[in-house]
Amino acid sequence: MKSLKTIKPRFAIVSLTSCEGCQFVLLDQGQKFLDFLKSVEVDEFRLLEDDPEPKGDYDICLIEGNPITNENFKLLREMRKRSKILVVLGNCAALGGVWEIKNYQLKKKTIKLVYKDRGHIENPDIREVDNFVKVDYTIPGCPITGSETMEILYQLLAGKAPVLPQEPVCNECQNNGYDCLLQRGEICLGPITLGGCKAVCLKSKQACWGCRGLFEGAQVKNLMNYLLRNFTRDQINRVMEVFGARDTITQYMEGDKKGKPAIRNKSL
Amino acid sequence: MKISVNHIGKMEGHTDFVAEIMKGDVKSAKMMTTEGARLIEGILVGRNFYEAPIITSRICGICPVVHKVSSIKAIENAFEIKPSEQTVRLRKLMMCGQMIHSHALHLFFLSLPDFFDITNDLTFIGEHKKETKAAIAVREWALKVIEVVGGRAVHPIACEVGGFKVLPQRSELLSLIEQYPEALKNAFVLVNMVLQIKLPKFSRSTTFISLTDDHVYAYYGGDIKIHTPDGKERVIEAKKFTKNIQEIEEPYRAAKSAKLDGKSFMVGALARINLNHSKLHPLAKGIYKKLGWKIPEYNTFKNIVAQAVEVVHFLEEAKKLLDELSLEMHEEKSLIKKLELIAEANPLGHGSFGCDAVEAPRGTLYHSYKIDKNGMLTDCQIITPTVAYLKNMESDLMQYLPNIKSLPEKERTMKIRALIRAYDPCIACATH
Numbered sequence: 001m002k003s004l005k006t007i008k009p010r011f012a013i014v015s016l017t018s019c020e021g022c023q024f025v026l027l028d029q030g031q032k033f034l035d036f037l038k039s040v041e042v043d044e045f046r047l048l049e050d051d052p053e054p055k056g057d058y059d060i061c062l063i064e065g066n067p068i069t070n071e072n073f074k075l076l077r078e079m080r081k082r083s084k085i086l087v088v089l090g091n092c093a094a095l096g097g098v099w100e101i102k103n104y105q106l107k108k109k110t111i112k113l114v115y116k117d118r119g120h121i122e123n124p125d126i127r128e129v130d131n132f133v134k135v136d137y138t139i140p141g142c143p144i145t146g147s148e149t150m151e152i153l154y155q156l157l158a159g160k161a162p163v164l165p166q167e168p169v170c171n172e173c174q175n176n177g178y179d180c181l182l183q184r185g186e187i188c189l190g191p192i193t194l195g196g197c198k199a200v201c202l203k204s205k206q207a208c209w210g211c212r213g214l215f216e217g218a219q220v221k222n223l224m225n226y227l228l229r230n231f232t233r234d235q236i237n238r239v240m241e242v243f244g245a246r247d248t249i250t251q252y253m254e255g256d257k258k259g260k261p262a263i264r265n266k267s268l
Numbered sequence: 269m270k271i272s273v274n275h276i277g278k279m280e281g282h283t284d285f286v287a288e289i290m291k292g293d294v295k296s297a298k299m300m301t302t303e304g305a306r307l308i309e310g311i312l313v314g315r316n317f318y319e320a321p322i323i324t325s326r327i328c329g330i331c332p333v334v335h336k337v338s339s340i341k342a343i344e345n346a347f348e349i350k351p352s353e354q355t356v357r358l359r360k361l362m363m364c365g366q367m368i369h370s371h372a373l374h375l376f377f378l379s380l381p382d383f384f385d386i387t388n389d390l391t392f393i394g395e396h397k398k399e400t401k402a403a404i405a406v407r408e409w410a411l412k413v414i415e416v417v418g419g420r421a422v423h424p425i426a427c428e429v430g431g432f433k434v435l436p437q438r439s440e441l442l443s444l445i446e447q448y449p450e451a452l453k454n455a456f457v458l459v460n461m462v463l464q465i466k467l468p469k470f471s472r473s474t475t476f477i478s479l480t481d482d483h484v485y486a487y488y489g490g491d492i493k494i495h496t497p498d499g500k501e502r503v504i505e506a507k508k509f510t511k512n513i514q515e516i517e518e519p520y521r522a523a524k525s526a527k528l529d530g531k532s533f534m535v536g537a538l539a540r541i542n543l544n545h546s547k548l549h550p551l552a553k554g555i556y557k558k559l560g561w562k563i564p565e566y567n568t569f570k571n572i573v574a575q576a577v578e579v580v581h582f583l584e585e586a587k588k589l590l591d592e593l594s595l596e597m598h599e600e601k602s603l604i605k606k607l608e609l610i611a612e613a614n615p616l617g618h619g620s621f622g623c624d625a626v627e628a629p630r631g632t633l634y635h636s637y638k639i640d641k642n643g644m645l646t647d648c649q650i651i652t653p654t655v656a657y658l659k660n661m662e663s664d665l666m667q668y669l670p671n672i673k674s675l676p677e678k679e680r681t682m683k684i685r686a687l688i689r690a691y692d693p694c695i696a697c698a699t700h
Binding site: 015016017018019020021022023024025027028030031034037042046047048049050051053064067068069071097098099101102105109110111112113114115116117118119121123142143150191200201203204205206238242 | 306307308310315316332404408421462518600648
């Protein structure tokens with residue numbers, strides 16, 4: 001019996017700068033999530049505990065949010081060093097999130113719009129977490145999808161590499177019989193965006209703005225050519241900017257495969 | 269002596285606390301927020317108006333509904349658009365869900381364990397299985413409300429400027445009505461637990477601010493009531509909020525704070541109960557009366573009691589709205605389509621300004637926008653509840669520290685954390 005506790009994987013959830021909505025999606029799973037927590041050793045999860053942080057390594061670490069402050073960067077590198085498996089949780093960490101819009105603005109001007117007379121404000125380029133540390137797996141979405149995330153967590157627990165089907169949002173949208181907003185004349189990134197979200201936005205007649213990133217094999221150029229018939233490049237860019245997808249999609253179109261994979265969900 | 273409390277857990281966002289005590293006097297008490305600035309007000313400038321509710325709801329993962337609704341209302345004010353009564357009911361219903369699930373999470377999972385001297389929720393829930401089940405169940409009902417109306421609980425989708433993109437099914441509303449008695453029963457399990465807790469004694473007179481309405485317990489709109497320590501009350505229009513409340517930037521943190529007439533003030537459940545208790549729904553009012561509070565109630569720790577009362581109130585309010593909505597729903601098109609707002613223009617044909625205040629779970633939330641004639645945002649200001657009461661929290665801590673300064677460090681730290689957490693601070697909101 002003695003060894004039972006020690007064989008539980010050591011688990012951590014760490015948040016950088018974010019809205020923490022992805023952690024709340026986990027909490028909102030209610031008993032299901034609490035049951036999951038029973039099968040791990042919860043070593044670091046500041047939303048639910050205020051214990052001194054234990055030393056030692058983690059088997060699985062989820063990272064939510066972007067590094068913005070120096071402290072964020074330090075914490076991110078530290079967690080990578082100490083974790084066997086590092087998983088990024090949600091759109092901010094995976095694609096840069098809404099804040100990536102700042103990359104397309106003048107940095108000082110954006111600060112000035114918010115702070116009139118405060119001194120230094122950290123405003124680095126917002127970049128995906130895998131630019132700074134090696135990322136093992138990505139859980140996509142703004143926010144993440146609860147049921148999908150629970151499945152991924154249990155797969156990780158079982159020592160398996162989680163796999164997400166590489167299919168577009170369109171598949172789930174069509175299967176559910178939702179209206180095709182692309183055909184109705186809106187900019188919808190559903191055809192190139194990784195499904196698994198149950199096309200939840202389309203259910204509410206909101207076009208897909210690509211928060212889950214590209215899927216492997218996405219026909220990006222086809223969609224862009226189609227959209228450019230009715231919209232300007234600027235209009236399309238603006239939609240892609242909202243969830244940090246613009247740079248990834250642009251890199252992919254330009255065939256930039258060096259350095260890091262353009263498809264951030266590839267590892268899943 | 270210097271008192272430092274680092275990495276305060278069980279709250280949204282990141283902050284440390286530092287105080288300096290010299291010869292028994294507290295010289296300073298500072299909430300040192302460590303959250304990065306996302307500069308959301310800056311991000312929005314140059315973007316289209318319809319992006320604002322989508323982007324600002326990302327300020328906070330626990331209270332996205334109120335950011336979204338407040339943003340939408342402010343833009344509607346700028347456009348001089350009046351949403352339909354049905355739209356208003358649906359928004360209110362979502363906000364009820366928001367209040368209930370946020371309060372239930374905070375009071376049960378984040379704050380309550382402090383008064384059992386438990387630092388880890390997993391220990392706490394192991395010892396309180398019945399109450400945990402109730403807390404989860406009442407949250408699930410509230411989350412379902414938001415999902416049914418807004419399409420998703422975290423970052424709802426269906427609501428936009430002018431109305432709703434899609435409407436909930438009547439059967440979904442009926443099913444929520446059917447589950448209501450169970451949700452209410454579970455809420456009372458929480459209320460009973462909260463009422464049994466012996467909270468620390470603490471009192472510091474301060475100014476309370478909340479929305480107010482002659483007829484209802486204000487949360488969707490209304491004027492702003494200000495109750496000062498001298499017992500005087502004044503009511504101002506919501507659009508004059510920024511003329512009365514001054515936002516402050518301080519060198520030691522990225523989060524802003526706020527003052528009214530140069531002094532700190534309190535917003536949130538405790539402020540609302542203090543100012544609007546006579547408008548509570550019957551069951552909530554029954555609980556309130558049993559409390560035997562002498563108003564104004566200045567003990568900040570009692571914020572969680574006020575939240576418990578509000579959980580019941582907003583359940584009753586949600587039930588009322590569900591009953592009304594399930595009786596008849598019009599298949600109405602969102603005004604955004606009717607007005608062809610999607611064509612990216614200010615329907616007034618010229619630039620305009622609009623602002624709005626709603627009650628968020630943590631207190632009065634203010635959004636304002638300037639929109640040019642092409643529908644592009646040229647200015648944006650958001651004052652979140654945590655910004656509003658950050659100074660009040662520091663003032664409370666300055667007064668509280670002498671009472672606890674001779675306690676052993678571990679115990680003292682626990683007390684400091686408990687007071688901070690009783691506020692239900694959201695540093696993510698504060699450092700938007």
